[in-house]
Every structure is written in structure tokens, then in C-alpha cells.
Amino acid sequence: MKYLHTMVRVHDLDASLKFYRDALGLVEVKRSEHEAGRFTLVYLAAPGDEDAQVELTYNWPDANGEVEVYTGGRNFGHLAYAVADIYAACQKLADHGVTINRPPRDGRMAFVRSPDGISVELLQHGPALAPAEPWVSMPNVGSW
Numbered sequence: 716m717k718y719l720h721t722m723v724r725v726h727d728l729d730a731s732l733k734f735y736r737d738a739l740g741l742v743e744v745k746r747s748e749h750e751a752g753r754f755t756l757v758y759l760a761a762p763g764d765e766d767a768q769v770e771l772t773y774n775w776p777d778a779n780g781e782v783e784v785y786t787g788g789r790n791f792g793h794l795a796y797a798v799a800d801i802y803a804a805c806q807k808l809a810d811h812g813v814t815i816n817r818p819p820r821d822g823r824m825a826f827v828r829s830p831d832g833i834s835v836e837l838l839q840h841g842p843a844l845a846p847a848e849p850w851v852s853m854p855n856v857g858s859w
Contacts, residue, residue, distance in 0.1 A: 720758060720768035721794060723833050724785045728755060728773040730830040735759050735771065738811035739796070739835065740804075744768060761796055769794060785831065793826070793834035793859070801825060801839040802847060818853035822846050826859030834859050 725731040735741045741759035748755050753775040760768045776782045798804040801819040808827055809815055816834075817826035822844035825837045836859075 718767065720770045722770040722772055723794075723829070723831065724772045724774065725829075725831050726782055726784060727830060728757070728771065731771050731773075732757070733811065734813065734829050735769065738808050738813050740807070741769070793836045795836040795838060797838050797840040799840055801837060801844060802850060804837050805850065814856055815853065816857050816859040817855050818850045819844075820846065820851050820853065822850075828857070828859065 732743075736743060736759060740762070742762050743757060744760050744765050745758040746756065755773045755775070757771040757773070758768045759771065760766070774783055801822060801824075805815050805819055805825050805827075813827050815825060815827055817824070819825040819837070819839070823839045827835050827837070829835060
């Protein structure tokens with residue numbers, strides 16, 4: 716058995732790509748358009764780790780131009796990525812307008828949410844970094 720990917724449905728493909736690709740730093744490894752089924756699949760992975768993919772599924776608008784809205788619960792859990800520098804990763808996300816829901820006050824762990832509310836955990840690769848501002852003083856925001 717081999718792990719393939721985790722699929723999340725997205726409401727706005729462009730906004731999701733700005734989050735996952737531009738802010739989070741994942742790279743697009745494959746994309747396919749399915750005219751008959753009226754959907755697009757975009758597969759993303761961390762640079763150099765193409766075996767662990769997240770599949771963004773975008774269902775095209777219906778004949779009335781309506782796009783189905785998906786709701787999720789905390790029962791989904793979260794996507795998790797190890798990062799080389801938790802503070803730099805969080806700063807990059809913040810620079811892209813992403814709310815840091817659980818700041819890396821401990822130098823080890825942070826949580827953010829995608830435009831569709833998918834929880835994403837960032838973990839410091841290796842030992843935790845020394846606590847540093849502004850992260851130490853930042854409160855939690857919302858839920859993760």
C-alpha cells in the first residue's frame with residue numbers, strides 16, 4: 716500500500732492557490748480539467764516531497780453560475796507540514812494576509828486556515844526555536 720494524497724474541496728480555486736502555493740509554498744505537481752464531470756483537480760506538494768500530495772478539487776459552477784459551498788468540521792483534523800524555520804514560515808503567511816490562528820509561541824508549532832477553513836499545522840523541523848517576539852506575545856485567534 717502507498718499513500719497517494721489528501722483531497723479537499725475548494726470553493727475558489729484562485730484563492731486556494733494563493734494560499735497553498737503562494738503563501739504556504741507548495742508546488743503544483745499536476746493539474747487536470749474534467750469537462751464531462753465539470754471539475755478541476757490540482758495536486759500540490761512540498762518542494763522535494765512530491766509523494767505527499769494535497770489534491771484541491773474545484774467543482775465548476777452550475778448552469779446558474781452557482782458554486783456549491785462546502786462546510787467542514789474539526790472531525791477532518793488538519794494537514795501538517797514540517798518547516799525549516801517556523802517564524803519565517805508564519806511571517807510569509809502573514810505577509811500574504813493569512814491569519815495565524817495559533818502563533819508559534821513555543822518556537823515549534825503554529826496553525827492557520829485555508830480560504831475554505833481547512834486547518835493547516837506547521838511544525839518546526841528538528842528542535843524548537845528559541846521563543847521570540849512578536850510570536851511570544853501573540854494571542855490565539857479563532858479556532859484551528
